[in-house]
Amino acid sequence: QSALTQPPSASGSPGQSVTISCTGTSSDVGGFNYVSWYQQHPGKVPKVLIYEVSKRPSGVPDRFSGSKSGNTASLTVSGLQAEDEADYYCSSYAGSNKMVFGGGTKLTVL
């Protein structure tokens, strides 16, 4: 199974919005509504931000939102804050009881 494709980096100024894409195929992202997004700060365990494409766990700010169109999922971070600087990963169910992650995107808050 091939990793989902994410841009290696993204950036934005405080208060701005940034969108990170996650491109797969009809066998993973496009075929199922089980796309999740994770935030990972250096040396920390990943934290889920979005599950089932667009649902937010309790405690996750509504500045984080998810969507999907065809084989591409997207995470939008609105009102960027300094603490949003981290690595972001998407994941998707890939059929046959398997999962696949994206390569990760390093978000820099300018």
Added chain:
Amino acid sequence: QLVESGGGLVQPGGSLRLSCAASGFTFSRHYMHWVRQVPGKGLVWVSRINDEGSSTSYADSVKGRFTISRDNAKNTLYLQMNSLRVEDTAMYYCARDDFGSYVYWGQGTLVTVSS
């Protein structure tokens, strides 16, 4: 809470058994996964087991070498890793499956494969 153990330094071709002790939730009701991460690199899905332990799946890179299992009476998840390769060097996390996502993660256990 999920707590991994069993990592360490092993020579290529060697074996290790990782454990993940679960507490604070009904372990037997949840599918569980192993995810690994080379330091400084991305997350990679490794394996998954269903709640009863009767169904398992693996990434192609570890299939035939790694075996996932669980003991619901002991609230513990395992990953038996055989024929280890240098490229298996990574932090290994166990994670609870919640609607196809991972809300709960362990702190990870580091596996280093080197001669």
